[in-house]
Structure formats: C-alpha cells, structure tokens
Amino acid sequence: MNHRLKLKAIYIIISIVLILTATIVKSYIFHSAEFFLYGLALIIGGYYKTKEGILKIIKNKGLNIEVLMILAAIGAFVINEYAEGAILIFIFALSGLLENYANAKSEKALTNLLNLAPDRAILLKEEKEVEIDAKDLKVGDIVIVKVGSQVPADGRILFGSTSINESMITGEFLPVDKKVGDEVFSGTINESSTFTMSVTKDMKESTVQKIIDFVEKAHNNQTKTETFIEKFEKIYVYVVIALSILIMTLPPLLGQWTLSDGVYRGIVVLVVGSPCALVASVSPAVLSSLSNASRAGILIKGGKHLEVLAKIDTVILDKTGTITEGKPEVRELYFEVDDEPLVYDMVYSLEKQSTHPLARAVVEFLKDKNELTVTSSEIPGKGIESIYEGNLYQVGNFNVEISISLKERIDKAQKEGYTTVYVSRNSILIGFISLIDKVRPQVKDTIQRLNELNINTILMTGDNRYSADNIAKKAGIKYVLSNLLPEDKHMHVSSLKTEGRTVMMVGDGINDAPALAVSNIGVAMGSGTDVSLETSDIVFMNNHIQNIEKSILLAKRMNQIALQNIVFSIIIIGLLLFSNIFGLIILPIGVLAHEGSTILVILNSLRLLRN
Known part of the structure; x- marks a missing residue:
C-alpha cells in the first residue's frame, strides 16, 4: 500500500474511533458532546473525499459524486441525524479506499512497467569504472x-x-x-x-522508454463506454440533486409527508441515487484486463483498443516472423557468373545493412566473406540496392530480366516451398538464394481456435505463391494473398474494412507498418522493436502467436464483465430509489447498499486479473 493510501486508511480509522466514542458518550455520559464528536468524525473521515471532489469540480467545471455525498452528510447534520451523517461519510471514504486499493492492484503490472527504467550504470572510461546516471549514457x-x-x-x-x-x-x-x-x-x-x-x-530511444510511453498512452485511451459514463455522470449529478429537492418539497407541500420526512428522504436520494457503482463499472475492468495482458507479454495501447478487439471477425497474418519462427535458414546460393567471390562479398555487404529477417539469415550463412565499403538504399517491399564499381547490385524482389535457365531453377525451388531472394546486376538476374523458415509449432492450434470463434484468417505476404500456399497449408489457413508490396497489403486491409469487416493485422511492425496503421487493430510481433511499439495498437513482446486468441478472449470477457457491472449498478440504483419513495429504507442501510454495490462491481472487475 502506497503512502497516500496509508494516510487515507489512518483518517478512516480515526473517523470510526470518533463515531464509536460519540455513540458511547451519547448513551452514557454527555449528550452535548455528540455533535462535536460526530462532526469531527465527519470532517476527518471526509477530508480526502471532499478534497478530491473540489479538485474534480475545478478540473471538470461541474459537480460530481463526491458533492452528492457531502451534501447528504451535511443535510443529515442539519436535521440532527449526526450519527447517520458521520457513518455515511465513513462508509463512503472506506469504499473509496477499497476502490483505490483495487485499482492499484488491477494496474500493478502496468505500474511495474513504468518503474522499469534503470537508474545507474557503470561506465568504462579510460580503463576505469565510473558510476553515472543511466540517463546520461x-x-x-x-x-x-x-x-x-x-x-x-x-x-x-x-x-x-x-x-x-x-x-x-x-x-x-x-x-x-x-x-x-x-x-x-x-x-x-x-x-x-x-x-x-x-x-x-540513447535512453529516450531505448526499449524500456518506448514501453513506458506505450503504457502511459494506454492510461489515456479510454473506451467509448468509459467516455460516455463520464459525460453521463456530469449530467446525472444535477438530475439527482433536482430529484432530491423535488422529494424534499413537493410531497410535504401536497400533504403526503411531513417536512422532516421529505427532507430525510431527499437526503437518502442524494446517497442512493449517486452513480458510484455505475462510474466504477468499466475503468477497473479495463485496468485489470490491461494488467492481465501485460503479465502475458501483451502490451495494449489503451482500453479503446480492447473494446474493438472484442469485435474482431477477421485476422490477417504476415508470413515471416508471424506464421513462421522468423529464423530462416539458407539452403542454396546459386549464381551464373564468372566473378562469384565478388558477388558473394557484395551480397554479404548489402544484406548486413538490411533490417529484413531473411537478410540476417544470409549474413549468418556468408559470415566468412569479406565486407565491402558500400552505401545502400533499402526499398520497402523490394529489397536493398547499391552501386559498386559502376554496377547496380540489387538483392530482394526487384523486377529484373531473368534467363530461362534461372527461371526454371527458381520455379523448382518455389514449388518445393522455398522462399527465393533475387540477386541482380544492372537489372539482370545473376543468381538467387533459397531459404526455408519453419512454421511456429502453436500456429495450427491457434488458427483452429480462431476458426471455432468464427474468425476468418488470411495469410498475406510478399513471398511467392508457391511458398505462401505451402506455409498456409501447414498452418491451416484457407485464404492466401501473395506477392504483395506494403501498399498492396494496405489496400487489401482497407478493402476488407469497406466490406464491414473488423480487421486485426498481425505483422512484424516494420514491412507491415502501412497495413498495421489502417487496420482496426494493428498487432506487432516485434519483441519490443522501436517500429512495432510506435506503429501498432498491440505488441506481443514474447512473439507468441497464441496471444492472438488470448487477447481476443480477454477483450470479450472484459466486455461481458463491464456489461454485468453496468446492469447490476442500474438495478441497484433503481431498487434503492423505489424503496425510498415508499419509506422502506433508512439512510445507513441506503449507504451500505449503495457503497456495497460499488465494492461488488470493483471485485467483479478484479476477476479479469486471473489467468
């Protein structure tokens, strides 16, 4: 428990001690001390809630729930119901403390991420160890x-x-x-x-800082339901005050109740009509879901993405690093040139400057070759190129002239399921590289479970048709789109959205950035890479493909629990208001029922913390 929560707890304990003392004093010793002790309990117990209410009024320029409770407590004192006023504030403050504690628990995993940033570092300077602030590195x-x-x-x-x-x-x-x-x-x-x-x-560009920025954004991205409830609260508070005044005045004027009965029931309306449980229906559920996800290595950029996630009906998956393990192996390098050693060195030098997963495999395979001094340009969806000794070298998927003999070898490799990378000189193909990547072991089960949830799955890749079909067959994916550039992926995602689909795009966060950005939910299997944290709505930090199903089910469960909370809150408010009209409820019972419903709603939301 943090320092602020401890202080609140101390104030609440003092408040209940004063209430108990006042009750004893009232019964056995000094009746005149009752007002003083209950009043002190009211002030001490309600200090933090009053402060929060005033700050909210200043910030939001409108009344809030805290105001309703303070007015009800003051009203109780005005009609000499000192004990009920003090108890009201005590229970309200206790409920607030429990809510704060529950919220802190629900977002613990998120706040832990905010504390990841390292403080100190041991710098090696002139062969001496110097301890400095990590941020100065x-x-x-x-x-x-x-x-x-x-x-x-x-x-x-x-x-x-x-x-x-x-x-x-x-x-x-x-x-x-x-x-x-x-x-x-x-x-x-x-x-x-x-x-x-x-x-x-630099520290500001580091993985941990990107994660911290991601988490901070998550706190600010509210669901549509949260935003609606906040707006509703501002209006509803005035409705409750108006209803309270109406009940205080109209029945006594019509001779139905005495004035004291009217005022008392009006005060009860301020308490039981307050939307505390309704306001707490969604936010704790969202925070619990975000924390649960982060513990599993799933970073979600806010509640509004969870709300959309529950409606996903189409999942598009990139191939390399998403469906496959992202650890391709070179099986063959074939060249039809006289200066093969130079070509090997050139391919090694270019691929060493590329960010593509296939390039890393080629570099590892050619690690004993010589690195040439070259300046390269990476063309998204195509590959990498450079001019060396007056010749244009290109490695990737460029449109080049291909001889019949090379075409036959490439077709054969592709039909066997290999991914092929072209190597050309001056726009003429001089050879190719064949690579193979294993399908992730969990992919087939994940695709099957998504199909059981009536979610369509599509493989979308820049790779050749044969390789794409081979991978899709192993993964159990029915629909395949191959030979796509980044802009083609963007177009296909946009087209599906136009058809009314709610689309999740899962990619590596680099080559798939345009498609990730246009999809309803962009998911990066990025292991915390800069681009994946910036371009996506969700990041699977551990690269587990099964997180797709896990995150969708978590979002659906969150929506169910939030709906349960909302319906329960409205029913309780309705029952309490109805009971008050017929005089079936007294203020302390109203407070207990009202605040109890708030606590139950929060506890229900905490169920989302379970795995």
Missing part, C-alpha cells in the same frame, strides 16, 4: 553490467556471455542466453555473469 559508451544488475541501456555485448532475465519485457520467465554480438535491452536483469556492452541507443 550516450551511443557508443562502453558499459560494464555486473551480476544482478539491470542492463542500463539498449546495446550489444562486446565481451563475455551471460543469461538475461527479460520477463519484465517479454513475460517469459526463463532466462535468455546471450553471447558476444547479441542485443540486450534496457531494464532487463543480468543473472549469471558480468559482461561488457556497447550502448546502441
């Missing part, structure tokens, strides 16, 4: 990371090997082995051996 700095310490920045290991706990980022609790050349992320924990690393990103 610059690209190129050499840092020593000791066992048990947080990795202070994004970087690559220069010396040593270790195991890194990345659970705070990916949700995976098994440590990941790291060696020289491997990437490490800020905020993760070094578990086994000291290592030396080079910083590759």
Whole structure:
C-alpha cells in the first residue's frame, strides 16, 4: 500500500474511533458532546473525499459524486441525524479506499512497467569504472553490467556471455542466453555473469522508454463506454440533486409527508441515487484486463483498443516472423557468373545493412566473406540496392530480366516451398538464394481456435505463391494473398474494412507498418522493436502467436464483465430509489447498499486479473 493510501486508511480509522466514542458518550455520559464528536468524525473521515471532489469540480467545471455525498452528510447534520451523517461519510471514504486499493492492484503490472527504467550504470572510461546516471549514457559508451544488475541501456555485448532475465519485457520467465554480438535491452536483469556492452541507443530511444510511453498512452485511451459514463455522470449529478429537492418539497407541500420526512428522504436520494457503482463499472475492468495482458507479454495501447478487439471477425497474418519462427535458414546460393567471390562479398555487404529477417539469415550463412565499403538504399517491399564499381547490385524482389535457365531453377525451388531472394546486376538476374523458415509449432492450434470463434484468417505476404500456399497449408489457413508490396497489403486491409469487416493485422511492425496503421487493430510481433511499439495498437513482446486468441478472449470477457457491472449498478440504483419513495429504507442501510454495490462491481472487475 502506497503512502497516500496509508494516510487515507489512518483518517478512516480515526473517523470510526470518533463515531464509536460519540455513540458511547451519547448513551452514557454527555449528550452535548455528540455533535462535536460526530462532526469531527465527519470532517476527518471526509477530508480526502471532499478534497478530491473540489479538485474534480475545478478540473471538470461541474459537480460530481463526491458533492452528492457531502451534501447528504451535511443535510443529515442539519436535521440532527449526526450519527447517520458521520457513518455515511465513513462508509463512503472506506469504499473509496477499497476502490483505490483495487485499482492499484488491477494496474500493478502496468505500474511495474513504468518503474522499469534503470537508474545507474557503470561506465568504462579510460580503463576505469565510473558510476553515472543511466540517463546520461550516450551511443557508443562502453558499459560494464555486473551480476544482478539491470542492463542500463539498449546495446550489444562486446565481451563475455551471460543469461538475461527479460520477463519484465517479454513475460517469459526463463532466462535468455546471450553471447558476444547479441542485443540486450534496457531494464532487463543480468543473472549469471558480468559482461561488457556497447550502448546502441540513447535512453529516450531505448526499449524500456518506448514501453513506458506505450503504457502511459494506454492510461489515456479510454473506451467509448468509459467516455460516455463520464459525460453521463456530469449530467446525472444535477438530475439527482433536482430529484432530491423535488422529494424534499413537493410531497410535504401536497400533504403526503411531513417536512422532516421529505427532507430525510431527499437526503437518502442524494446517497442512493449517486452513480458510484455505475462510474466504477468499466475503468477497473479495463485496468485489470490491461494488467492481465501485460503479465502475458501483451502490451495494449489503451482500453479503446480492447473494446474493438472484442469485435474482431477477421485476422490477417504476415508470413515471416508471424506464421513462421522468423529464423530462416539458407539452403542454396546459386549464381551464373564468372566473378562469384565478388558477388558473394557484395551480397554479404548489402544484406548486413538490411533490417529484413531473411537478410540476417544470409549474413549468418556468408559470415566468412569479406565486407565491402558500400552505401545502400533499402526499398520497402523490394529489397536493398547499391552501386559498386559502376554496377547496380540489387538483392530482394526487384523486377529484373531473368534467363530461362534461372527461371526454371527458381520455379523448382518455389514449388518445393522455398522462399527465393533475387540477386541482380544492372537489372539482370545473376543468381538467387533459397531459404526455408519453419512454421511456429502453436500456429495450427491457434488458427483452429480462431476458426471455432468464427474468425476468418488470411495469410498475406510478399513471398511467392508457391511458398505462401505451402506455409498456409501447414498452418491451416484457407485464404492466401501473395506477392504483395506494403501498399498492396494496405489496400487489401482497407478493402476488407469497406466490406464491414473488423480487421486485426498481425505483422512484424516494420514491412507491415502501412497495413498495421489502417487496420482496426494493428498487432506487432516485434519483441519490443522501436517500429512495432510506435506503429501498432498491440505488441506481443514474447512473439507468441497464441496471444492472438488470448487477447481476443480477454477483450470479450472484459466486455461481458463491464456489461454485468453496468446492469447490476442500474438495478441497484433503481431498487434503492423505489424503496425510498415508499419509506422502506433508512439512510445507513441506503449507504451500505449503495457503497456495497460499488465494492461488488470493483471485485467483479478484479476477476479479469486471473489467468
């Protein structure tokens, strides 16, 4: 429990002690002390709620729930119901404390992410270790990371090997082995051996900062229901006050009730008519869902995306790194040239500068080749190119002239399910690279479960038709769109939305950025890459394909629980108001029923924290 919650708890304890003391004093000793003690209990118990109410009035320029309760308590004192006024505030404050505690619990996983940023770093400067603030690290700095310490920045290991706990980022609790050349992320924990690393990103561009920014956006992106309830609350408060005044005055004027009965029942209206439970119907459910998701390595950029997620009827999946493991292996390099060594060096040098997953596999395969000094340009959806010694070299999927012999070999490789990468010189194909990538083991089960939920699945890829069909067959996907450029993917997603589909696009966050942006829900299987955190609505930090089904089911469950809360809240308010009209309810019971319903609504929302 944080400091503010502890203070609230202390004030509430003092309040109940004063109420109990006043009750004893009233019964056995001094009747005149009753007003003073109950009044003190009212002031102390209601301090924080009154303060919150005033701040909300200033911020929102309108009345709120807190005002209704304060007016009801003051009204109780005016008609000499001191005990009921003090008890009302005590229960209201206690309910507020429980709500604050529940909200803190529901968003614990999110607030933990906000505390990921490392504080200190050990900088290696002139062969001496200097401890500095992590935020002062610059690209190129050499840092020593000791066992048990947080990795202070994004970087690559220069010396040593270790195991890194990345659970705070990916949700995976098994440590990941790291060696020289491997990437490490800020905020993760070094578990086994000291290592030396080079910083590759400033703190403001680091993975942990991107996650913090992502989570902060999540808090601000409300669902449509939350926004509606907030607007409704502002109007409804005035309706309750008007109804209270009407009940205080009209029945006594018509001779139906005495004035004291009218005022008393009007005060009860202020309490039981207050929409506390209704206001708490959605937000705790959203926070619990976001926290549950983040524990599983699913970052969702706010409640409004959860609301849409529950309506998804079409899931489009990219191939490389989404359906497949994203760890392609080179099976063949074939060239029809006389200067093959130069071509090998050129391919190695170009692919080393590419960000595509296939390029990494080629670089690994050709790691013993020579790196040439080249300046390259990466063309989205096509590949990478460079001019070297007066010749234009292109590696990727460029439109080039192809000989009959190469065409036959390429067709054969593609029909066998291989992905092919063209290598050309001066727009004439001189060879190709064949690669194969394994389908993720969980894909087929995930696709089957999505089909059972009546969700259509489509494979959309820039790869050739044969390779795409082969992968789709293994994954159990019926619909395939192949040979697509990024703009083609964008067009197909837009077309599906025009047909009335609610579309989720799942990709790597880099080549799929246009399609991710235009889809109803863009999901990046990005392992925390910069682009995936910026372009998508949801990021699967652990790259688990089964998170698609998990996130959709979580969103559907959230909508169900929020609806349960809303219906329950409205029924309770209706019953209490009806009972009050016929004089069937007294103020303390009204307070207990009203605040009890608020607590029940919050507890119901906390069920979303369960796995």
